[in-house]
Structure formats: structure tokens, C-alpha cells
Amino acid sequence: MDKRELLSAEHVYKYFDGTPILQDINLKIKSGEVVVIIGPSGCGKSTLLRCLNGLEKIAEGKIELDGDMVDPASKEICRLRERIGMVFQSYELFPHKTILDNITLAPIKVQKRKRTEAEEEALKLLERIGLSAHKDKRPSQLSGGQKQRVAIARALIMHPELLLLDEITAALDPEMVREVLEVVLDLAKEGRTMLIVTHEMAFARAVADRIIFMDEGRIIEEGTPERIFEAPETERLQRFLDNMSF
């Protein structure tokens, strides 16, 4: 497997109204790697994800995707975002479009692909996530878990080099969490590069090559899942893990 460096963030700082949200974030993700970010609510992990695809402007530092600068102010930002897929906690499917059209809108309009070709691939993706029968429905007719799987398919059809998953199971009923996480595990197996923010610790452990623990806008610890869960080095991580287990 190709192990070149795909994403790098160096000395990233971000403030909201003067309050520091991200402080000196340094992060490198290799191609094919699955990195999971854990940490308490409000620790800046979602903001970090949003900065990485240019939805938020950073105050200082540098973010690069395969050597290309991620800068929301640049003209190239749409091209870059095309290469970075993102799935949101609240799915954000387009309610006025059918499931199939939700998936094919961006490839047709952004990548100028032929409708027939885009639909063919969309149908393959729908089959893979087990939702072929729902292709002509509206998002409002689907369950949360189904909507989230469609959102993943919508990101995949763009053939992103990197996939950002922002607490994608946090809004789901417990019995639907599994069907979504299984899709993600499947993607990890086929060697997709992913950066995942989650509160599902068992899932984090199962899917991650590396885990990053954040607190108060800083990266506190990082390491293999075994290292992070079995031998936390800082008291903060220890306390966080204690709070997460019952």
C-alpha cells in the first residue's frame, strides 16, 4: 500500500470571538490510514474537521492536501473540497431531491459527468449500502441510519482522496448506529483514508490505525488504539476514558 503523506496540518490556530478553539494543531495523515479523533464535547474536534476542508478559516498555520494548500479564500477551494468528502452528524441530504438525485447531483454538476454514468455508479453504491429499493424516495421517508448511509454514498461517488466523518452516529437511535458503522468499517477494510470524529469508543478501537485525543483545542495524546485505551499517558485521557465507560 502506498504510504505517502496525504494530509498535513501544521501549527493550526483557530479562534471564535477571541476564544481559542484550536491551538497549535499538528496532524499528518498518510494515504490509506484511518485516524480517529476522540475527546470531550467542545474540545474542537469538529471545528478541526471543518478547517481541514476549508469550511472554517484558520487564524494561523498551514493545511495541505497532497501538497495543495487548503485555503477557503482561494479560487481553488472548490476543487480541493471535491477531493475531501465530508459526512455530517445531521446527514444534510437535500430534502427536495430523491435519494438517487442526492447522490448524482454533485458528480453531474461539479465533475460534469454524464447522468447515465453517474446514475450507474450511484446505483452500485446504493446496492452496496443495501438501499437500492429506496432510490426514488425522498430523504424524509428514510430512517436516520438509512439517511446517513446515503450521505456516505453521496460523498463516495466523488471519489474523494480523504473522507471526514463528523460524529456521524451521534444523532442516530441506538439500534441504527451499527448499520452505519458497518459501512465505515467496510470502507476502512478497502483502504480508504479517513479522519473520524466519534464518541463510539468500541468502534474507534475497531476501525482506527491511530487515535488522537483532543482536549481544550489541543492534541493531548496520540497513538495506536491499544496504546491509547490500555495505557493512557496523561491524567486527562485517563479521566476521559473513565467517564466514557460505564
Added chain:
Amino acid sequence: MDTEAIREYLPRFAEAFLLTVRIGWMGIGLSLVIGIAGAFILHYRVPVLKGLTKGYIELFRNTPLLVQLFFIYFGLPKLGVMISPEVCGFVGLGLLGGSYMAESFRSGLEAVPGIQSESALSLGMNRRQIFFYVVLPQAFAVSSPSVVANVIFLLKETSVFSAISLMDLMFTAKDLIGLYYRTTECLTLLVVFYVIMLLPVSIVGRVLEKKVRSGYSHG
């Protein structure tokens, strides 16, 4: 009621009906274009234009159509712009309607959550694509009940066209009453033609509203 008279007046009413419908819908078409542009300017806070748009909306929402038509019909020729009654009716209705439509579409745009645009951004769409493919269709859906109400209101407002000698339904009824004093027959025809003009719009509006309510929860 004299059915013979009704049969006799029918062709004139039918002609007036077609003229009213034509200018009415052309004016509504113009009002939709102005409304979308105005709503875009207000929602995205376009500098300079925002102030002008606000002024325009307040001016046209707070003056009667009749006064607006008089200004266009009698005022413009003084500035050297000759204008036919038809164009005057079309432009006047479009400007009045535009001010109402802008407010309807603006509230529709505001109802679309910002994160919808972000999810479109994350798919690589640019601002124009997001506006036309993601935000505007949803804004349309949300604002459709009030847009339909505006359409009905505007079609009814066409009844003041007679004041600038456009031979619309109202003009025709008044004209025939003046000539033959068949008040009951003329007024009955007038009511019937207005209902024919507006009832389909109301029905379509109700169907639209139902559709919007059922299919558009977010997520």
C-alpha cells in the same frame, strides 16, 4: 336575468378575460424575477443594492397599485418615455408583485439551514451551484404558500387596470353597464370570469401546500 344579453356580451368578456389573464400572468412573471433577485440581494446582504431593494419594497408595498399605475402611465411620458397601457399594466403589476415576492422568497431563503449549504460546499459545489440547485428549490418550497397567495392577490389587483384604459374584465363590465344598463348580467359575468381565472390557482396552491408539508422535513 336576460340570458340573451349574457350570450351577446360573452364574446367581449371572453376577450377581456384573455387580455386580463395575459397581462396578469406576464406581470406575475416579472414579479417572480424581481422577487428572486430582491430576495437574493436581501438574504446575501449585497452592499449598496440591499438599501435600494429595501427602499423599493417599502415604497411599492405601501402605495396602492392605482397610484403606481398613474405614476407610470402619466409620469413617464413627461420624461419622454412613451408607454402603452398594456406595458404599463404589465410593468406596474410586476413592480408591485416584485416587492411582495421578494419578501416571500426572502423568508424562504432564511428557512434553509446554513449547514445545507455547507454540505453542498463539501461536495465541491460553488456558490452559484449551491444557490440554484440546493438553496433556491428549498426556499421555493417553503415560500410557495405565500407566493400562491401573492399570485391570487395580484390577479385580483388587475381590476384597477381599467383606470389606465386597459380593456380588462372590469373595464368591459363598466363599459357595457354604461351602454346598456344591464347591471345584473354584467356583474354576474364579471364574477364568473374572475372565479374562472382564480379558482384553478387556488386549487393548485392547496395541492402545492400539501406537498410541501409532507415532503420537506429537514435531514
